[in-house]
Amino acid sequence: MISKSFSLIFMVFFINAAQADEIPIPEFSGKTIKYTDSNGGxxxxxxxxxxxxxxxxxxxxxxxxxxxxxxxxxxxxxxxxRYSLVESGNEKNVFCSLSLIVIDKSVVLIDESNHCKVISCGQRAAINGAVFHRAK
Structure with missing residues (x-):
């Protein structure tokens, strides 16, 4: 019984923590194009x-x-x-420079110094080299 209660509390906490850093999809005016990757991105x-x-x-x-x-x-x-972002860290600023390369029906992301990962990613996620293909 304690194990089930602990598991339920852990799952509720984990789900809430996983959602905490998510950036909502902004309002786009006009037509949008959706792309996906093989990892669920x-x-x-x-x-x-x-x-x-x-x-x-x-x-x-x-x-x-x-x-x-x-x-x-x-x-x-x-x-x-190119997208650029500067975020203040503990004692120094972190500069993110991201290239989005749009080729035919694909988009490639290049995190030019891996600083975008530092600002925008969980420990086991990455941006550099991500390839998205146009969704059907």
Missing amino acids: ELILGERTQKELKFWFRTMGGNYHQCHMTGVATSRDNETY
Whole structure:
């Protein structure tokens, strides 16, 4: 009986803790395009112009650790967009530089210095090299 009670309390706590860092999908105006990866991750592209791209994604890693990020990336060229974020740490700032490469029906994420992982991911999740394919 104690074991079942402990298991139930643990599950409730674990589920709540796993949801705590999730970034909700933002409101996109106009048409969105959804992409998925083989690990259960999702990426949504919203407004896309020659200068900017609005995005949201979630990657999945071991033990259901996740990365979440949303923002507006600026264009580097026709296929590559860059998103930058600075977060204040304990004694120094952490600079995240993320490239989103949109090629045909796929999107590749490049965490240029692995600092986006530090800011946006659980311990066993990652961003760098994530490949998403257009959902059907």
